[in-house]
Amino acid sequence: MQLTVNGHQYEVHGEVGTTLAEALREELSLTGTKIACGEGHCGACTVLVDDEPVLSCITLVHAVDGARVTTIEGLRDHPMIDAFVRSDALQCGFCTPGQIVSAVALVESEPAPTTEQIRHAMAGNLCRCGAYPKIEEAIRTWQG
Amino acid sequence: MELRRASSTTFDGLPVHGGTEVVPLLRAGLLRTDTLVDIRGVVPRDIAPGRIGAGATLAQLECDPGIPEVLREACRLAASPQLRNMGSLAGNLLQSTRCWYWRLGWPCRLHRVANGYGDECFARDGEHREHAIFANDYCASAHPSDVAAALLALDARLRTTARELPVAELYRLPTEADRRTTTLEPGEVILEVTFDECDQSVYLKAMERKRWAFPLVGVAAARRGAKTRVALAGVAPVPWLLSGELDSATPLPRNAYKVDVARALVKRARATIGA
Numbered sequence: 001m002q003l004t005v006n007g008h009q010y011e012v013h014g015e016v017g018t019t020l021a022e023a024l025r026e027e028l029s030l031t032g033t034k035i036a037c038g039e040g041h042c043g044a045c046t047v048l049v050d051d052e053p054v055l056s057c058i059t060l061v062h063a064v065d066g067a068r069v070t071t072i073e074g075l076r077d078h079p080m081i082d083a084f085v086r087s088d089a090l091q092c093g094f095c096t097p098g099q100i101v102s103a104v105a106l107v108e109s110e111p112a113p114t115t116e117q118i119r120h121a122m123a124g125n126l127c128r129c130g131a132y133p134k135i136e137e138a139i140r141t142w143q144g
Numbered sequence: 145m146e147l148r149r150a151s152s153t154t155f156d157g158l159p160v161h162g163g164t165e166v167v168p169l170l171r172a173g174l175l176r177t178d179t180l181v182d183i184r185g186v187v188p189r190d191i192a193p194g195r196i197g198a199g200a201t202l203a204q205l206e207c208d209p210g211i212p213e214v215l216r217e218a219c220r221l222a223a224s225p226q227l228r229n230m231g232s233l234a235g236n237l238l239q240s241t242r243c244w245y246w247r248l249g250w251p252c253r254l255h256r257v258a259n260g261y262g263d264e265c266f267a268r269d270g271e272h273r274e275h276a277i278f279a280n281d282y283c284a285s286a287h288p289s290d291v292a293a294a295l296l297a298l299d300a301r302l303r304t305t306a307r308e309l310p311v312a313e314l315y316r317l318p319t320e321a322d323r324r325t326t327t328l329e330p331g332e333v334i335l336e337v338t339f340d341e342c343d344q345s346v347y348l349k350a351m352e353r354k355r356w357a358f359p360l361v362g363v364a365a366a367r368r369g370a371k372t373r374v375a376l377a378g379v380a381p382v383p384w385l386l387s388g389e390l391d392s393a394t395p396l397p398r399n400a401y402k403v404d405v406a407r408a409l410v411k412r413a414r415a416t417i418g419a
């Protein structure tokens with residue numbers, strides 16, 4: 001099957017049942033996407049499929065045959081990365097790729113989100129280190 | 145296992161829409177199949193007044209101004225943004241119990257074992273803080289769908305490939321003779337949900353934290369003229385239509401708090417919609 005990840009075309013061979021997260025990490029070596037809970041609870045594995053944030057740990061790779069996937073590696077040049085660094089919006093960093101993917105999806109549709117909008121859109125990304133106030137600050141100030 | 149794309153609503157295999165239920169259950173070994181059938185191409189997902197395609201995502205519903213408040217708010221407060229982007233209305237109605245004994249594969253009354261089904265409810269004597277306060281004598285699971293409670297309050301109807309039915313009739317309490325919790329037949333696909341307009345409606349949800357948690361108690365209420373329907377999530381093995389008050393609840397030793405929470409939310413919901 002065919003997968004377009006960050007603008008590049010890939011051929012994926014995993015058997016049916018393989019998740020998108022496993023295919024990205026193991027077959028394509030795109031290890032920026034993290035797997036923590038592996039069952040849809042934490043948001044660490046968030047990627048964009050056709051521009052919408054979804055959980056790659058419970059998405060079958062065969063179900064996104066032909067879709068456009070964006071991972072944290074594809075957001076290298078997005079100003080949200082600098083915003084997270086400026087606001088010191090992480091501690092251990094394990095949740096950060098998922099946080100940034102969700103944050104980018106939010107500001108692409110709502111460039112100046114309110115606190116309420118930030119909290120609603122980011123509710124599916126848990127941070128065990130509790131960096132939430134800084135994450136919120138990064139998203140509020142991402143435009144510099 | 146193979147994954148096919150459905151080309152019509154008649155097929156052999158296990159239907160999968162967003163997969164947010166199917167994939168975790170397959171991976172946990174609680175669901176098995178040789179053939180998964182991706183039904184996204186054949187289940188409608190458009191939204192019109194009083195009519196919703198069963199393939200609409202919760203994300204579509206949470207921001208559509210034409211949707212009654214009770215259903216919009218139930219969707220907005222369900223799961224997480226990513227899950228709402230993925231999960232469909234029909235899949236939400238058909239989600240399995242979140243009972244932790246069931247999810248961990250304990251051989252309880254709702255699980256098949258070598259020669260039939262398990263014969264115990266582990267939750268009744270075990271950890272049941274989040275379990276049912278109504279109809280909990282055989283299986284004490286608490287139905288987790290906010291959306292189903294909202295549709296029950298709206299007295300919505302479902303259209304499937306086989307029949308039309310009130311949403312209440314999609315569900316059944318499991319019994320010794322028949323452990324199923326829904327009436328959906330193999331091969332039957334839910335296509336559409338319809339409902340009449342209401343004057344006012346509301347959804348209130350008590351959860352462990354402000355966002356992104358299953359309902360401890362969800363209260364859906366819809367009023368048409370002088371008639372109000374109140375339906376609850378998280379209080380019985382099926383979405384629960386409240387008749388009368390909460391006095392008939394039969395809480396377990398460690399979940400009586402749910403009766404108080406439900407009573408307060410029902411009162412608040414009725415006041416909000418002028419019932």
Ligand SMILES: Cc1cc2nc3c(=O)[nH]c(=O)nc-3n(C[C@H](O)[C@H](O)[C@H](O)COP(=O)(O)OP(=O)(O)OC[C@H]3O[C@@H](n4cnc5c(N)ncnc54)[C@H](O)[C@@H]3O)c2cc1C
Nearest residue numbers: 161162163164165166222223231232234235236289290334
């Ligand atoms: C971590 C987590 C938290 C959640 N929190 C909440 C919450 O707070 N409140 C709440 O209400 N829900 C909650 N949910 C449930 C979530 O909304 C559902 O998992 C989702 O809507 C299911 O839709 P789906 O399309 O992904 O279903 P799938 O996984 O694709 O399917 C689920 C079931 O429905 C069947 N099916 C799907 N579509 C049809 C159809 N059209 N006809 C016949 N059968 C069909 C499938 O065969 C399967 O048995 C949560 C889920 C998860 C994983």
Ligand code: SF4
Nearest residue numbers: 243252265283284285
């Ligand atoms: S509550 Fe129901 S699902 Fe949970 S252990 Fe008891 S019988 Fe099983």
Ligand code: FES
Nearest residue numbers: 036038042043057
């Ligand atoms: S790893 Fe996917 S949601 Fe936790």
Ligand code: FES
Nearest residue numbers: 091093127128129
């Ligand atoms: S920074 Fe450690 S989990 Fe979020």
